Amino acid sequence: MAMLRQLSWVPIACGFFIGIVALAGSTVSVLNTKVSDWAKHQPTAIHYGTVAAVFIVSLILAIWAFKAIYLVAVDVFRADDAHPLLAPVVTTSVSWALAIAALLADGPAGVPRDIGLSMLFLGPTTITVINVWACARLWREHHALLFRDGPP
Numbered sequence: 001m002a003m004l005r006q007l008s009w010v011p012i013a014c015g016f017f018i019g020i021v022a023l024a025g026s027t028v029s030v031l032n033t034k035v036s037d038w039a040k041h042q043p044t045a046i047h048y049g050t051v052a053a054v055f056i057v058s059l060i061l062a063i064w065a066f067k068a069i070y071l072v073a074v075d076v077f078r079a080d081d082a083h084p085l086l087a088p089v090v091t092t093s094v095s096w097a098l099a100i101a102a103l104l105a106d107g108p109a110g111v112p113r114d115i116g117l118s119m120l121f122l123g124p125t126t127i128t129v130i131n132v133w134a135c136a137r138l139w140r141e142h143h144a145l146l147f148r149d150g151p152p
Contacts, residue, residue: 017068024061027054084138088131095124 099120102108107116 013068017065020061020065020068024058024065027058027061030054084142085135088134092124092128092131095127099124 102120103117107113107120111119
């Protein structure tokens with residue numbers, strides 16, 4: 001029963017994260033519409049109050065989003081509990097798969113090709129370097145525990 005209770009946090013955290021992203025997107029959309037309407041008229045105190053309220057709500061949403069990301073990274077999907085090398089291997093492969101998919105979709109639009117390619121591959125390269133360093137550290141500190149003689 002305790003395991004089911006812990007597993008219930010996965011859909012709750014995912015639901016909150018999706019809700020936060022949807023609410024933030026709709027807030028930005030409404031604000032964009034209001035600002036374009038206000039540009040035609042003289043700003044008043046009501047307009048400034050609305051902008052301040054939207055800023056405060058956006059700040060709260062940003063804090064909730066960081067908390068949701070923290071829960072996903074630390075409490076919910078603990079890949080290191082399965083095996084310490086699972087997280088470095090999975091994040092490296094996923095980051096490169098996403099970069100290749102973006103490259104096949106002609107990369108970032110609206111930027112020169114060289115800058116777009118560097119933007120596209122800088123993230124996966126950085127993730128790969130960090131994960132190679134983490135694997136080397138794990139090898140050095142826990143070689144006897146992690147890398148036993150197993151099936152080939």
